[in-house]
Amino acid sequence: MKRILPTIIITFFSSLYLSAEKSRYDEPYPVANSKKGLQVEMVEDALVLGVKHAALNFNVTQLVDPNSDPDNPRWVKDGREYYFNRTYLNKIDSSIKKLSDRGVLVNLIVLAYQSGNTQINKLIMHPKAARERPNPLSAFNTVTEDGRRWFVAIMEFIAERWSHPEKKNGRVVGYIIGNEVNSHWWWSNMGRVTMKEFTADYLRTMRLVHSAVRRQSSWARVYISLDHHWNIRYEAGDEGQTFAGRPFITYFAELAKDGGDFDWHLAFHPYPENLRNPKFWNDQSATKKSTTPRITFKNLRVLTTHMRKSEMLYQKQQRRIILSEQGFDTPKAPDGEKIQAAAYCYAYKLVESIDGIDSFILHRHVDHRNEGGLLLGLRRWDKGNPKKKIYDCFRFADTPKWEAIFEFALPVVGIKKWP
Incomplete structure (x- = not known):
């Protein structure tokens, strides 16, 4: 009886979010020609680079118009009107359309940044987000009635806008909900919580997103976001601030099945164990065992193996x-750019060889002055954003020229042939 009662409650509660409606737009998921992707900052340059996948940050607090300006686009949900900032929409539309019109599969990283408007913050940001959080990011407010209503309206509105068959505003194929949520204190803050408390809240949000998207699109995907900590938590935090990815996603899958499973997917971040050392092939905490502390490019097959376990499947199929x-x-x-470029070459060939991984979306396009001293870009942040050695490696990675361009990297990595 102890097991049956919670299951009944969860199933009934979850049925509020699961929609049996047929999607407004029914199409197959599009197919890309390669796995090459980029978090795009310069759209025209990304097209020159030949990206096949793109990720764009999407800040929900910039979208919301609580003052209901009649000149702004609106969405009607359950008899209520919701208005959205036209200026922000036009800006994001422009990037999405330019990319998707050229066949790029665009994913949005859906985030809640603190705004200067307290009314918007109250609607969108999690009511338990800590004031002392290290970044101006919060989990989503799907706790209060107003928060849930706005959140569902937002997701329905953007899913309709970017799934429409006419594609006049561009096309989005996936929605990544939050960022590295297993390290929630930094990237998806809802205060100090246990893993189970966070999972219950995040699952509610994911169900709302999935139902909202499915009402519009039969094919757009919804993703969980995890960092590379697999069996250990981020060492800068305690158990109320961060937790390991493996127990979290396993518990998420279990809880989701208890309440009626749905097709959620995984957006993973296999950074090297030391973000300042690109030589991931030397990572000591990335092993081939299921108990590996981290999953980096060195041991990516641990991830695909885990996601093929029966308890992780959806309708007997591996999640994407x-x-x-x-x-x-x-x-x-002196050889810094060479090492960075070699790391990309090796990582790209590893990902290319692994079934079950759809894309490798590189971060970043341009070095950022305020990223803790990290220089991750294809271009430098100096005047004119000069290209680094990695630029051409990226550009030609999925072309017939790849082998000649990548050849320099073999001795750097210490291998004689590519995977």
Whole structure:
């Protein structure tokens, strides 16, 4: 009886979010020609680079118009009107459309940044987000009635806008909900919580997203976001701030099945164990065992093996995996650019050889001055954003020229042939 009662309660509660409606737009999921992707900052440059997958940050608090300006786009849900900032929409539309019109599969990283508007923050940001959080990011407010209503309206509105068959505003194929949520204190803050408390809250949000998206699109995907900590938590936090990815995603899958399973997927970030050392092939905490502390590019097959376990499947099929954010620092040494580029070459060939991973979306496009000293970009942040050695490696990675371009990397990595 102890097991049956919670299951009944969860199933009944979850049925509020699961929609049996037929999707407004029914199409197959699009197919890309390669796994090459980028978190795009310069759209025209990304097209020159030949990206096949793109990830764009999407800040929900910039979208919301609580003042209901009649000149702004609106969405009607359950008899209520919700208005959205036209300026922000036009900006994101422009990037999405330019990319998707050229066949790029665009994913949005859906985030809740603190805004300067307290009314918007109250609607969108999690009511238990800690004031002392290290970044201005919060989990989503799907706790209060107003928060849930707005959140569902937002997701339905953008799913309809970017799934429409006319594609006049562009096309989005996936929604990554939050960022590295197993290290929630930094990237998806809802205060100090246990893993089970966080999972219950995040699962509610994911169900709402999935139902909202499915009402519009039969094919757009919804993703969980995890960092590379697999059987250990991020060492900078305690158990109320961060937890290991493996027990979290396993518990998430169990809880989701108890309440009626749905097709969620995984956006993973296999950074090197030391973000300042791009030589991931030397990672000591990335082993081939299921108990590995971390999953990096060195041991990615541990991830695909785990996701093929019966308890992780959806309708007997493996859930999709994308690598939605990871990159390689440029060491401050004469051969720094060479090492960074070699790391990308090796990682790309590894990912290319592994079934079950759909894309490798590199972070970043351009070095950032305020990323803790990391220099992860294809271009430098100097005037004119000059290209680094990795630029051409990325550009030609999925072309017939790849072998000649990648050849320099073999002795750097210490291998004689590619995977």
